[in-house]
Amino acid sequence: MSEHHEPLPVNRKLFTPGVWVLLLLTFIGVCFAAWRFAFGLSSVTNLDHQHPWGLWIAFDVATGVALAAGGFTTSALVHIFHREHYHAVIRPALLTAMLGYTFVGIGLMVDLGRYYNIWHPAMPWMWSPNSALFEVGMCVMLYLTVLYLEFIPIVCERAMNDKRWPTLGRIGMSLHGILGKIMPLLIIAGVVLSCAHQSSLGNLMVLTPTKVHPLWWTPIMTILFLLSAIAVGFPMVIFEGLYAAWAMKLKPEMHILSKLAKYIPVVLGIYLGFKIGDMVIRGSYVYLTEGSVQSTMFIVEVLFGVTLPFVMLLSAKVRNTPRWLFLACLLVVLGVALNRINVFLVAFQPLYPVKSYFPAIGEFAVTIGLVSLLMFLYRVIVTYFPVITHPGRMRTA
């Protein structure tokens, strides 16, 4: 007999002490962002002419996009390849992707010098199809639309079930119906768009071979970014599932999450193969023994962020124990985050530096504030909308 669980709003108190901490961190971030808009980037950041991209691009944008990849990977698994066993993780993954990309957009608005022109890439007379960044911008814009369209049915369900607002319920029902019909088209579009921009993000730094350390620079950065984004999708979903269950005192859905974990070493293995193969072919392994910050960070990234979780997740014991599963998945998440930070910051060595770059307090504050706001909104949405599926709680007919 197969159980048929329904996603439901989570019946937990929203304003816990932890949530108040998130709100405080958000407030601090907003203050620094406001200062940036009032007085310019130099008042809040350590960016300079030789270091035009800093923490906000490396983490808020690049890492943010990578870690939101759980949306399209789970979508492909369940909706395209029909592995219905994992259905329960679709909505949390979608929510993460939707919130994640929204915050990439907000983070970008804070970093852009002329943020009020952010709509320019959408105008045909300004299109620049030779630019990898153009492709990233367009696909992220389109994908964000697809994500919101995929999420609307969840909002509609809530409206449909709420007796207090019958008109909203009727609108919800018809919207739900329309979107349901085109959902397969949107889902496939989501996967294609995601693969497109994840790989183009890698192509960004290919344009500047002289400024990126040879341990990372390769013409196949496109492929490496795509593979690592796919690799981090399920770990992110599992990490979130376990963390949310712990934070909201729910039972973690191990029968789904540990089976999901089986796919991870396959992708990690392929990624590792490409990464090491590329190093051998280009001969960049000579830099491993450099003893520099760069070589150390590279070793940390590949050893602890890829190889260790790869080995761990091959073990059924790890996959079936929440604590070890959490750790292994966290390692992959941190490993991919570290990779993006390495490529855009650590490996970035201008030829004419005037001073070295390290993010300013304001840059950390805005980044932490954005992440806190994202976590807060995640909690709000799962509290009021049917996103999380609880084992053992079945909807009565």
Add this chain to the structure above:
Amino acid sequence: MSVNRRDFLKTVGLATVGGTMGGLSAAPARASHGPVISDKLMGVLVDIPRCIGCRRCEFACQEAARFDPPPVETFEDKSVFMEKRRPHPRSHTVINQYPNPKDQTQPLYNKFNCLHCVDPACMSACLVSAFSKQPDGPVVYDKSRCMGCRYCLVACPFEIPTYDYDMPLTPQVRKCNLCAHLVPSQQPVPACVKICPEEVLTYGKRSDLLELAHEKIRNERDANGDPVYIDHVYGEHEAGGTSWLWLSSVPFDEVGFKHFGHQAPPRLTEKIQHAEFKYFIPPLMWYGLLGAAMWLTKPDKRTPPVSDQH
């Protein structure tokens, strides 16, 4: 109808081959070359050994850009040479001083500004086409399109563009535009070229300047009869070739220049971008493949679903 693995692989295989054939036949076999070198392409030849470090070019540049520089006499201050300067938002060109191994008493000076690449990385990088290469050479920036993403700063191999980080509302990317904004009939040459008292800078057709440069390399001799210039014109091939060209009496890395390969950086990234997206063929192909997968792997509704282990 249940689908077995063989049928699935057959269908997917056919779809892939068919899609690729369609894609290959639709796309003409032509690589993207980037901007073509026009016959009208102008440039500037810099004769490093002639420069005396008077910095009047810096003054002229700031004046031409309407940055209201201090009086030209202040530019004679040699103490600025104690550090290596880079262009900054209110100074599109800077002179730096270097020791001269051939003559300790006469240091060398080099001039740093936008090289106006033949195949500019900034232009390829910009996602809103804010940079354009004019046929006569200048790489010009249009601030009205700019979003301030600063990818151009990341892309430039020579690290030339600068940014108004201190301006909250209307920051711009700043760099030399070869005085393209000055009316050519009133000022036919860039301001720095015009003011130079030592004829360090020569403005002319790039092809003529290259000829002149190689002729100087071949013919000019110093008091000992040795060649004055090393046999290399910087900018002839570096990063795909630049409109600004340099002659030097010492290796270029001793006067602040870096070694670059001959390929213009955009050739590689554009090749990759086009392979992934040309005419949208590859994305559409993937869309079709995934659609086929979605349809073909659909579980048979008549057979009961495999029960999960609890």
